[in-house]
Amino acid sequence: xxxxxxxxxxxxxxxxxxxxxxxxxxxxxxxxxxxxxxxxxxxxxxxxxxxxxxxxxxxxxxxxxxxxxxxxxxxxxxxxxxxxxxxxxxxxxxxxxxxxxxxxxxxxxxxxxxxxxxxxxxxxxxxxxxxxxxxxxxxxxxxxxxxxxxxxxxxxxxxxxxxxxxxxxxxxxxxxxxxxxxxxxxxxxxxxxxxxxxxxxxxxxxxxxxxxxxxxxxxxxxxxxxxxxxxxxxxxxxxxxxxxxxxxxxxxxxxxxxxxxxxxxxxxxxxxxxxxxxxxxxxxxxxxxxxxxxxxxxxxxxxxxxxxxxxxxxxxxxxxxxxxxxxxxxxxx
Amino acid sequence: xxxxxxxxxxxxxxxxxxxxxxxxxxxxxxxxxxxxxxxxxxxxxxxxxxxxxxxxxxxxxxxxxxxxxxxxxxxxxxxxxxxxxxxxxxxxxxxxxxxxxxxxxxxxxxxxxxxxxxxxxxxxxxxxxxxxxxxxxxxxxxxxxxxxxxxxxxxxxxxxxxxxxxxxxxxxxxxxxxxxxxxxxxxxxxxxxxxxxxxxxxxxxxxxxxxxxxxxxxxxxxxxxxxxxxxxxxxxxxxxxxxxxxxxxxxxxxxxxxxxxxxxxxxxxxxxxxxxxxxxxxxxxxxxxxxxxxxxxxxxxxxxxxxxxxxxxxxxxxxxxxxxxxxxxxxxx
Numbered sequence: 001x002x003x004x005x006x007x008x009x010x011x012x013x014x015x016x017x018x019x020x021x022x023x024x025x026x027x028x029x030x031x032x033x034x035x036x037x038x039x040x041x042x043x044x045x046x047x048x049x050x051x052x053x054x055x056x057x058x059x060x061x062x063x064x065x066x067x068x069x070x071x072x073x074x075x076x077x078x079x080x081x082x083x084x085x086x087x088x089x090x091x092x093x094x095x096x097x098x099x100x101x102x103x104x105x106x107x108x109x110x111x112x113x114x115x116x117x118x119x120x121x122x123x124x125x126x127x128x129x130x131x132x133x134x135x136x137x138x139x140x141x142x143x144x145x146x147x148x149x150x151x152x153x154x155x156x157x158x159x160x161x162x163x164x165x166x167x168x169x170x171x172x173x174x175x176x177x178x179x180x181x182x183x184x185x186x187x188x189x190x191x192x193x194x195x196x197x198x199x200x201x202x203x204x205x206x207x208x209x210x211x212x213x214x215x216x217x218x219x220x221x222x223x224x225x226x227x228x229x230x231x232x233x234x235x236x237x238x239x240x241x242x243x244x245x246x247x248x249x250x251x252x253x254x255x256x257x258x259x260x261x262x263x264x265x266x267x268x269x270x271x272x273x274x275x276x277x278x279x280x281x282x283x284x285x286x287x288x289x290x291x292x293x294x295x296x297x298x299x300x301x302x303x304x305x306x307x308x309x310x311x312x313x314x315x316x317x318x319x320x321x322x323x324x325x326x327x328x329x330x331x332x333x
Numbered sequence: 334x335x336x337x338x339x340x341x342x343x344x345x346x347x348x349x350x351x352x353x354x355x356x357x358x359x360x361x362x363x364x365x366x367x368x369x370x371x372x373x374x375x376x377x378x379x380x381x382x383x384x385x386x387x388x389x390x391x392x393x394x395x396x397x398x399x400x401x402x403x404x405x406x407x408x409x410x411x412x413x414x415x416x417x418x419x420x421x422x423x424x425x426x427x428x429x430x431x432x433x434x435x436x437x438x439x440x441x442x443x444x445x446x447x448x449x450x451x452x453x454x455x456x457x458x459x460x461x462x463x464x465x466x467x468x469x470x471x472x473x474x475x476x477x478x479x480x481x482x483x484x485x486x487x488x489x490x491x492x493x494x495x496x497x498x499x500x501x502x503x504x505x506x507x508x509x510x511x512x513x514x515x516x517x518x519x520x521x522x523x524x525x526x527x528x529x530x531x532x533x534x535x536x537x538x539x540x541x542x543x544x545x546x547x548x549x550x551x552x553x554x555x556x557x558x559x560x561x562x563x564x565x566x567x568x569x570x571x572x573x574x575x576x577x578x579x580x581x582x583x584x585x586x587x588x589x590x591x592x593x594x595x596x597x598x599x600x601x602x603x604x605x606x607x608x609x610x611x612x613x614x615x616x617x618x619x620x621x622x623x624x625x626x627x628x629x630x631x632x633x634x635x636x637x638x639x640x641x642x643x644x645x646x647x648x649x650x651x652x653x654x655x656x657x658x659x660x661x662x663x664x665x666x
Binding site for chain 1: 357358359360362363375377378380382601602605638639640642643645646648649650652653
């Protein structure tokens with residue numbers, strides 16, 4: 001990975017400056033129901049319901065004005081598409097989002113509501129379709145994670161964590177393509193050197209853990225990664241994000257599908273937060289894998305809230321059967 | 334009301350200073366799904382799930398240390414009890430909460446989890462029971478709204494709104510006992526004189542609107558006010574809160590029970606927020622009574638999120654049947 005240049009703290013700070021007044025400055029929320037020293041960073045409160053707005057907006061902000069005006073294109077299973085659509089609308093430029101035809105219908109509808117043209121294709125054709133549209137219509141492709149500006153934008157989450165809890169000892173971040181983890185690790189390790197930053201990944205899509213252990217990309221077939229309910233974490237690392245994670249991440253733990261769903265329900269009933277499964281993965285690490293983690297003051301990044309109405313209804317119904325007892329309040333204690 | 338002294342902006346500022354690092358500095362969240370210029374102030378994100386922590390903590394902070402150390406007592410149908418329990422635990426002092434035996438079980442359990450001794454009595458006996466406990470055990474009673482320190486604490490919500498959206502034109506606040514509305518109106522009218530502050534109240538518990546129109550307290554019988562699903566808004570104004578509202582509130586609109594429940598569902602499905610019915614009342618005013626309100630940039634205070642698991646399950650199930658369409662996204666448009 002000798003040729004890959006990593007972003008630095010200054011890049012994250014520039015991104016944060018671009019994002020002022022655009023992304024919500026999310027607070028840290030103490031989660032004492034989790035029985036320990038846990039804070040949640042609720043990126044589900046962003047306008048599109050996920051952190052992705054940060055990277056997408058910063059990437060568009062960095063384009064030369066004449067290039068940006070021609071428009072942008074993205075491919076996404078959901079939140080990144082909404083993020084690019086939202087950013088394009090902010091700048092008043094055209095936007096096309098290529099989505100897999102298996103994407104959650106509520107995410108497709110939400111992307112259209114933001115003014116984007118949505119093109120549905122088979123999952124395997126997303127990248128080629130996007131490239132064809134970009135070339136044919138002179139649009140700039142905005143990647144979901146494999147770009148220094150996108151990583152710098154996501155890193156603003158880490159800046160805010162360090163500012164709000166300078167004594168933080170552990171930051172847990174979900175890992176899909178690795179953009180959020182790369183950015184957060186960059187900011188947190190620079191500002192709070194003794195803090196640990198640990199990724200959390202679904203066990204059935206643990207390509208990042210394997211790649212990190214091998215020191216090189218070890219992609220998993222999509223038939224495997226698509227088994228996880230955490231639909232935002234089915235993607236693979238890129239050379240760029242792997243290089244950031246090798247240099248700056250302190251490790252990765254994995255969680256089961258059952259743990260992800262239980263954590264999604266815990267966040268709904270205990271923290272009163274609507275979180276999608278991908279957004280609950282870092283909290284699942286704290287709640288159910290604490291014995292694999294360093295102790296101390298912990299922040300879990302809640303990356304998004306775009307849960308399907310059907311799953312929300314199912315988890316809400318399960319909560320009705322929960323006893324409102326002390327035991328229930330401390331699933332991992 | 335000649336003898337009633339109103340709190341001022343300085344009182345609210347002192348409260349805000351006491352609350353730094355205790356109450357969450359909640360952001361404003363743009364709610365463009367509502368089809369207009371609406372921002373939500375999500376006080377459901379506070380540690381106890383409601384704004385009440387602000388007033389309770391400031392009231393305890395203002396007690397002389399030797400008085401505070403003997404302990405505090407409160408009576409409450411829910412959120413105020415949790416707020417006093419939380420504040421008492423922060424200061425390490427004993428706490429008794431007298432609750433009506435009809436209170437939601439999840440609120441009773443939550444109050445106990447915060448370390449308070451809970452005493453359940455018939456609704457009509459709450460005040461006398463509290464007075465007896467206060468006298469017998471030398472505890473200081475912390476009222477839910479009828480106290481200048483409590484009003485000043487709640488007013489910090491208004492300070493934050495004025496700081497985050499100085500061009501705000503309308504602030505909507507739910508009205509029960511009137512402490513939140515009194516405090517918010519005090520701060521907002523002082524800092525943004527041309528902004529309007531309007532209360533929102535359940536039509537079946539509209540004692541505040543009637544009292545404001547009459548210029549004197551017009552309490553409604555509890556048999557009437559207990560009909561509303563907004564269980565935090567069943568209480569009556571006091572002379573102190575009425576005096577603040579007469580001087581500083583620009584009006585009150587009322588919403589139906591159906592509108593309150595629909596708004597609670599809208600917040601769950603469109604804003605991805607878990608809100609209790611009382612917490613959705615101000616948003617219901619915007620969504621369903623916009624023709625009765627001044628136009629312009631509006632903030633609705635979402636006062637709390639402690640919804641019962643049964644109602645959450647019901648609203649979540651209803652959302653599954655909603656179309657993910659543009660029309661659905663703009664209930665008031």
